[in-house]
Amino acid sequence: MITENYVIKLIxxxxxxxxxxxxxxxxxxAFNLEGIICLEIGDSNTSQMYLLIxxxxxxxxxxxxxxxxxxxxxxxxxxxxxxxxFNKLDNELGKL
Amino acid sequence: xxxSGAEITIKLLERLGIDVIAGIPGGTNLPLYDAMxxxxxxxILARHEQGAAFIAHGIARSTGKAAVCFATSGPGATNLLxxxxxxxxxxxxxxAITGQVSYDYVGTDSFQEVDTYGLTVPITKHNFFVRSxxxxxxxxxxxxxxxxxxxxxxxxxxxxxxxxxxxVEFEKWPELNAEIQVNTIDEELIKxxxxxxNDSDKPILYIGGGITNSDSSEILYKFAKKNNIPVVTTIMGxxxxxxxxxLYIGMLGMHGERYTNLLLNEADLILAFGVRFDDxxxxxxxxxxxxxxxxxxxxxxxxxxxxxxxxLSICADIAKVMEKIIDFIDxxxxxxxxxxxxxxxxxxxxxxxxxxxxxHPINIIKMVSNLAPDDALITTDVGQHQMWVVxxxxxxxxxxxxTSSGLGTMGFGLPAAIGxxxxxxxKTIICFSGDGSFLMNIQELxxxxxxxxxxxxxxxxxxxxxxxRQQQQLFYHExxxxxxxxxxxxxxxxxxxxxxxxxxIKKDERPLEAFKKMFSEKGPYLINIxxxxxxxxxxxxxxxxGISEMVGGEIV
Numbered sequence: 001m002i003t004e005n006y007v008i009k010l011i012x013x014x015x016x017x018x019x020x021x022x023x024x025x026x027x028x029x030a031f032n033l034e035g036i037i038c039l040e041i042g043d044s045n046t047s048q049m050y051l052l053i054x055x056x057x058x059x060x061x062x063x064x065x066x067x068x069x070x071x072x073x074x075x076x077x078x079x080x081x082x083x084x085x086f087n088k089l090d091n092e093l094g095k096l
Numbered sequence: 097x098x099x100s101g102a103e104i105t106i107k108l109l110e111r112l113g114i115d116v117i118a119g120i121p122g123g124t125n126l127p128l129y130d131a132m133x134x135x136x137x138x139x140i141l142a143r144h145e146q147g148a149a150f151i152a153h154g155i156a157r158s159t160g161k162a163a164v165c166f167a168t169s170g171p172g173a174t175n176l177l178x179x180x181x182x183x184x185x186x187x188x189x190x191x192a193i194t195g196q197v198s199y200d201y202v203g204t205d206s207f208q209e210v211d212t213y214g215l216t217v218p219i220t221k222h223n224f225f226v227r228s229x230x231x232x233x234x235x236x237x238x239x240x241x242x243x244x245x246x247x248x249x250x251x252x253x254x255x256x257x258x259x260x261x262x263x264v265e266f267e268k269w270p271e272l273n274a275e276i277q278v279n280t281i282d283e284e285l286i287k288x289x290x291x292x293x294n295d296s297d298k299p300i301l302y303i304g305g306g307i308t309n310s311d312s313s314e315i316l317y318k319f320a321k322k323n324n325i326p327v328v329t330t331i332m333g334x335x336x337x338x339x340x341x342x343l344y345i346g347m348l349g350m351h352g353e354r355y356t357n358l359l360l361n362e363a364d365l366i367l368a369f370g371v372r373f374d375d376x377x378x379x380x381x382x383x384x385x386x387x388x389x390x391x392x393x394x395x396x397x398x399x400x401x402x403x404x405x406x407x408l409s410i411c412a413d414i415a416k417v418m419e420k421i422i423d424f425i426d427x428x429x430x431x432x433x434x435x436x437x438x439x440x441x442x443x444x445x446x447x448x449x450x451x452x453x454x455x456h457p458i459n460i461i462k463m464v465s466n467l468a469p470d471d472a473l474i475t476t477d478v479g480q481h482q483m484w485v486v487x488x489x490x491x492x493x494x495x496x497x498x499t500s501s502g503l504g505t506m507g508f509g510l511p512a513a514i515g516x517x518x519x520x521x522x523k524t525i526i527c528f529s530g531d532g533s534f535l536m537n538i539q540e541l542x543x544x545x546x547x548x549x550x551x552x553x554x555x556x557x558x559x560x561x562x563x564x565r566q567q568q569q570l571f572y573h574e575x576x577x578x579x580x581x582x583x584x585x586x587x588x589x590x591x592x593x594x595x596x597x598x599x600x601i602k603k604d605e606r607p608l609e610a611f612k613k614m615f616s617e618k619g620p621y622l623i624n625i626x627x628x629x630x631x632x633x634x635x636x637x638x639x640x641x642g643i644s645e646m647v648g649g650e651i652v
Contacts, residue, residue, distance in 0.1 A: 017213055017225060024217045064398045070222040070242065 005034065006059065007083040010049040010066065011074040014040050018071045022049065025069065031062050035086050046073065052086045097267075101229030102127035102260040105193070106135050108236040111272055114164050116518055118142050118151035122168025123208060125195030127260035129166075140518065141546070143539040145172050147511040149179020150537070152190050154515020157498045158473055160309065162189035162243040163515070169196050170208030173254075174215070178505055181219040183250035185502025186332065187305060189243035190250040192216075198258040199227065212254045221249030229262040233270050245276050247396040248309060279395075279412040281420060289391050289408055290424030296365035296389075298433050299325045302348065304377075305332030305501075306370015306394060308494045312415035313337065316369075319418045324430040325367065326437055328356055330377045331501045333370070335491035345437060349377040350637045351483045354650075355440045357643040361385055368392040370414045373403035374502065383642025393417050446487075447634055447649035454607055457481060457556050457627050461488040463608060464526065464554060467615050472524040473498065473516045477509035477533030480562035483633040485528045507536030510553065514540060517549035524550050524615070531557040531584060531624075541594040544620050552614055553591075553622040558629045559584055566632045570647060571639070587624035598622040 012018050019038065026033040035052035053062065059077070066075050080086065099107070105128060109117070118140040121129045132139060142148035145167040155163035167176045173194045183190040196202070197209045213225040222242050224235045232255075239251040293299055307316055313336040320327055320343050327337045328348045337344055346356035357379075360366075366388045371377070378384040381403055392399075392406035393414050400409040410417055449456035454463070461484055474489055475498045476482040482499060491497050498516055500508035513527040534555050544551055565579040591598025597617065601607050603626055614621045634649030 017217075017223075020214060020217055028218050061398065061402060068396075068398055 004055050005080040005086075006053050006055045007078045007080055007085065008051040008053060008063070008066065009076045009078060009083065010051065010072055011041075012047050012049055013071040013073065014045055014047040015071070018047070021069055021071060022051070022066070025065055026062075029062075029065060031058060037085060037089070050083065050085055052080070098263055098265045100127065100131070100260065101226075101232055101255065101262050101264070102131040104229060104232045104264065105236060105255065105260070106131040106137065108232065108269075109164065110135060110137060111269060112237065112240050113161075116140060116155065117164045117166055118148040118515065119166025120145055120148060120168065120172060121166075122172050122195065124169040124197055124257045125166060125172075125193075125255075125260070127257065128193070128195065128255070140514075140543065142511065143542050144537065145175035146179050146507065147537055147540040147543060149176045149190065149192065150182075150508055150511035151515035151518070151543070152192075153179065153183060153188055153508070154475065154498060154512040154517070155519040156183075156188050156190055156515075157186075157512070158495055158516045159519050160189075160311070160495065162191050162240050163519075164191045164193060167192070167194050168208065169194060169212065170210045172208075173210055173212040177215060177219065178503075180216060180250045180252060182500050182503040182505050182508065184219050184221065186500065187248045187309060188250065189248040191239050191243050192250060192252045194252065194254050195260070196225075196254045196256040199256045200258070202256065212252070216252045219250070220252050221247075223252040224254065226253060226255045226259050229259050229264045232259075233266070237270060237272050241276075278416075281410060281412050281417060283420075285408065285410050286417070286420045287424055289410070290421050292365060292389060292391060292408060293323060293325070293367070293421070294426045294428070298363050299323075299365040299367060300345075300360060300363040300388075301325050301327045301367045301369060302330075302360070302371055303327060303333045303336065303369050304330035304371035306414045307333050307336040308370075310370065310395070310413050310415040311494065312370075312418060313494050315415055315418045315422070319422050319425075322422060323425045323428050324434055326359070326434070328352075328360060330371055330374065331486050331497075331499060334486060334497050336494045338492070339490055342434065342438070345441070347486060349643060350379065350639075351487065351633050351635075352637075352643065353446050353487070354635050354646055355444045357637070357646060358444075359437060359440055361387070361642075361644050363388045366390050368394075368404075368406070369418070370394060372399045378404070379637050379643035379645075380641055383644070455603070455625070455627055457484040457631060458488050460554070460556065460607065460625060460627070461485055461528070464611055465489050467611055468526055469524050472496070472526055473513075473520060475499065475509045475513040475516060475525065475527045477527075477529040477536075478504045478506045479530045479533055480558070480566065480631070480633050481528050481530040481533075481556040483563070484556070487633075506533040509533060510537050510544070510551075511540045513551045513553070514544055514547065514549060517551050518547070524552065527551060527553045529553060529555050530562060531555055531559060531581070531587070532561045534587070535585070538590070541591065541596055541622075545595040548619050550618060551620050553620070555587055555622070555624040556627050557584070557587070557624050558627050558631065560629055562631075563633070566636070567639075569630075569632070570636065587622060591622040596620045596622055599624070601625040
């Protein structure tokens with residue numbers, strides 16, 4: 001399946017303000033954000049976050065802006081078929 | 097040791113070298129003020145929190161070091177916001193510390209509660225909400241590290257009152273010599289950049305605040321001279337390159353000189369060093385330097401390719417990059433290009449008023465600059481007077497112009513001048529303002545009177561919001577809507593009311609004597625001078641157009 005969607009995988013510090021930093025960045029810079037999944041990992045000092053975006057010429061700028069956030073520890077970009085996490089969720093929600 | 101969160105905060109600030117804090121106390125930061133009572137820190141009591149924020153700007157912008165402002169929760173915090181946003185856009189290291197309601201009350205809409213953390217997410221480099229006194233050992237030093245490291249910027253620390261009063265038992269203070277991260281520079285990119293410079297026929301250096309913030313004006317001069325590369329600057333770069341040098345071709349942008357903007361578009365290579373292609377500087381980006389390749393060097397990676405795609409880019413400290421490239425660039429006299437530039441300057445000279453017109457703002461600014469000490473610091477407010485100052489005043493040293501460039505905040509000038517005077521006790525500070533801007537933080541005259549600092553205020557008074565009026569005249573069919581003031585206050589009487597020397601220059605007198613008197617007296621002084629109400633800043637780039645599309649200021 002060919003897709004224009006990409007998944008950004010983030011490792012972030014786990015505290016209540018992190019989500020507003022990430023979501024605020026997308027709204028403030030007029031980047032599109034199609035989906036979010038976030039769960040704490042390990043000893044709960046960090047969280048793993050998945051962002052679903054439509055790939056366009058601004059993707060590189062989004063990645064750089066995310067890397068610049070203090071609470072973001074790691075950023076990686078993947079084609080959606082590499083991380084079909086949103087498709088799976090979509091299928092599950094479809095069954096409800 | 098057993099100390100409260102407030103005592104830990106104040107002691108950490110002292111250990112970080114902070115000796116002055118501007119702010120206003122209130123319900124939720126009283127423990128911090130109580131801890132300051134027995135500290136060596138001098139507190140500057142502003143009359144509005146925005147004033148406190150801009151006093152911190154004056155200190156930080158003139159020294160390059162982080163400065164601190166304090167405010168209480170709720171309105172105290174919201175009043176700081178403009179100053180914080182201003183620091184974000186101009187990359188100024190400010191650490192704002194706010195009191196917050198006790199953690200048990202957070203989220204209950206309690207008295208003077210506002211979501212300071214949420215409000216400051218988009219306007220800070222980073223912000224902290226402190227949940228325990230123990231966290232302060234990490235957060236306070238980290239706030240300074242973030243503010244000063246890489247591209248500088250504002251950091252906010254929100255501390256609930258219960259955290260300020262919470263006591264902690266601890267053994268020793270944290271180590272404060274934070275390691276500053278330095279980017280490694282790829283030698284191949286340096287050589288490639290040098291080759292592009294050596295191969296170019298018409299290069300131009302486009303420089304800005306990065307040069308100021310990295311203290312790289314000396315290496316910039318050597319670099320430009322070795323290869324004879326002409327220099328244009330943004331407002332933020334003024335004072336970093338000698339204006340009398342043949343290579344200097346002025347400030348670019350919306351209110352740049354005609355030859356500056358036109359020459360830029362002839363360049364075949366733009367060396368964008370410590371700049372961010374701001375729209376007021378480059379105009380319509382699609383029409384900016386259409387023939388040129390771009391080498392972009394900036395310490396902030398997000399600026400690279402954000403507005404203009406670079407042919408070659410390096411994310412690093414501009415001083416370090418120039419120190420490396422200079423070894424690979426040729427000695428080149430660039431006779432053809434330099435001669436062409438000189439011809440263009442001669443053919444389209446700057447539009448200047450007649451010398452005898454002593455009330456023309458450009459002549460007033462020249463008169464003041466001739467009387468002012470060489471090392472004076474200049475602050476401005478925002479509007480026409482600001483543009484006349486940046487076009488006219490001969491800035492000779494970096495960090496001598498303090499102006500709200502990115503955010504364009506009216507009301508910046510007076511409190512910033514107070515901050516500059518606090519950090520530069522032996523110097524004269526001149527605040528150029530307009531009758532519109534000055535009223536926006538006029539209450540800080542009281543702070544100035546408290547401190548009796550050597551701040552000279554000059555209000556260029558045209559009875560209007562001048563730059564608004566100018567745009568209405570040029571682009572809105574002369575519909576002068578809400579740009580003329582129906583009444584004008586007596587600024588000399590107001591100054592005297594605050595206990596500061598004030599003088600209104602009358603239309604039929606020679607202004608020189610009044611300015612001489614102002615400089616001969618130590619301490620604060622305000623001069624209000626009437627200027628022609630329909631005077632325009634020329635030339636001007638039509639909003640949305642390319643920078644070569646200018647109106648006004650033609651010499652015929």
